[in-house]
Amino acid sequence: MHINFIERKGHVLTKPTLKCLNQVAAINPTLGCIHQCAYCYARGYSIYPGDGKVLVYGNMPEKLKRELSTRRKLPAYVFFSPTCDVLQPIPQVLKVTYELMEVLLEYGIGINLLTKGRIPAKFLQLFSQYKKLVHVQIGITTLNRDIQKQIESYAATPQARLLNIKRLCTIGIVPEVKLDPLIPGVTDTESNLTALFTALQGFGVDSTGINYLFLRPQIKKNLCKALVNTPFLSKILGHYQNGKSMNLLAEKSRVIALDVHYRKQAYEHISQWAKDFGIDAYVCGCKNPDITEEPLCGMNWGKHFESSSSQKRIF
Numbered sequence: 399m400h401i402n403f404i405e406r407k408g409h410v411l412t413k414p415t416l417k418c419l420n421q422v423a424a425i426n427p428t429l430g431c432i433h434q435c436a437y438c439y440a441r442g443y444s445i446y447p448g449d450g451k452v453l454v455y456g457n458m459p460e461k462l463k464r465e466l467s468t469r470r471k472l473p474a475y476v477f478f479s480p481t482c483d484v485l486q487p488i489p490q491v492l493k494v495t496y497e498l499m500e501v502l503l504e505y506g507i508g509i510n511l512l513t514k515g516r517i518p519a520k521f522l523q524l525f526s527q528y529k530k531l532v533h534v535q536i537g538i539t540t541l542n543r544d545i546q547k548q549i550e551s552y553a554a555t556p557q558a559r560l561l562n563i564k565r566l567c568t569i570g571i572v573p574e575v576k577l578d579p580l581i582p583g584v585t586d587t588e589s590n591l592t593a594l595f596t597a598l599q600g601f602g603v604d605s606t607g608i609n610y611l612f613l614r615p616q617i618k619k620n621l622c623k624a625l626v627n628t629p630f631l632s633k634i635l636g637h638y639q640n641g642k643s644m645n646l647l648a649e650k651s652r653v654i655a656l657d658v659h660y661r662k663q664a665y666e667h668i669s670q671w672a673k674d675f676g677i678d679a680y681v682c683g684c685k686n687p688d689i690t691e692e693p694l695c696g697m698n699w700g701k702h703f704e705s706s707s708s709q710k711r712i713f
């Protein structure tokens with residue numbers, strides 16, 4: 399693993415290309431992510447430094463302070479982070495992430511955080527001081543450690559992620575759970591998901607975003623490499639043989655999504671299973687524009703902060 403500091407030259411707060419995020423400000427404190435999930439779309443980006451390399455923008459916290467002090471309008475909230483996991487277990491990353499979050503929260507700016515890592519105690523202490531400004535999303539699709547290890551080799555274990563949820567609930571922050579991406583025939587089964595929903599219900603989680611894996615050439619290559627010796631691979635690729643080429647409400651490049659009929663039916667089943675546990679499972683609108691009119695995720699986050707902030711600010 400190579401970790402190096404680099405200097406951020408452009409703005410710290412950026413406008414993501416993902417449609418669901420394009421009304422919010424985002425921060426990417428690193429290039430690269432140690433978790434190396436097989437399905438990660440960021441591993442196919444031209445700025446990805448390569449597996450085993452993480453480049454950390456060490457000057458970001460100071461630059462962010464300067465940027466905020468000169469802005470006429472402040473963002474209502476900031477999303478961490480479209481192309482990396484800011485809680486990947488690297489001390490240099492955690493330090494920069496903590497400082498960035500501290501600066502934003504002290505300014506009264508909300509933070510949205512999506513992670514598949516373990517949330518350190520120091521962050522929980524910070525979040526507990528700014529509960530109304532912190533929205534956390536935990537990515538998890540299975541409690542089965544063997545399956546999780548195959549697809550997200552270096553991310554936190556399912557048990558560690560449940561512990562995140564438990565600790566967040568203890569400090570009064572009920573996280574949103576993201577079942578994204580579900581892998582057909584592997585993590586979308588009734589037994590897998592009801593086991594997960596049972597655990598989530600126990601913590602009082604009442605909302606989950608659901609979305610299926612989509613394929614791009616680089617994602618397919620990484621999946622084949624990660625799952626080569628498993629019975630899953632041929633099953634997964636079989637599901638995409640009748641896949642549909644489409645544009646996400648996201649970027650310019652096209653992806654191969656599962657057949658519309660499969661997705662529609664499966665989302666219905668999953669929503670029903672979730673409902674039995676008092677959980678509202680909503681389909682991610684930006685990644686399924688052909689079958690849902692669900693609001694985009696960004697709008698859901700926006701509502702969270704509108705209701706917790708009396709100040710009206712825009713990016």
Ligand code: SF4
Pocket residue numbers: 431432433434435437438439440441481482483514553
């Ligand atoms: S945690 Fe997120 S950014 Fe990191 S490898 Fe996995 S999908 Fe990619």
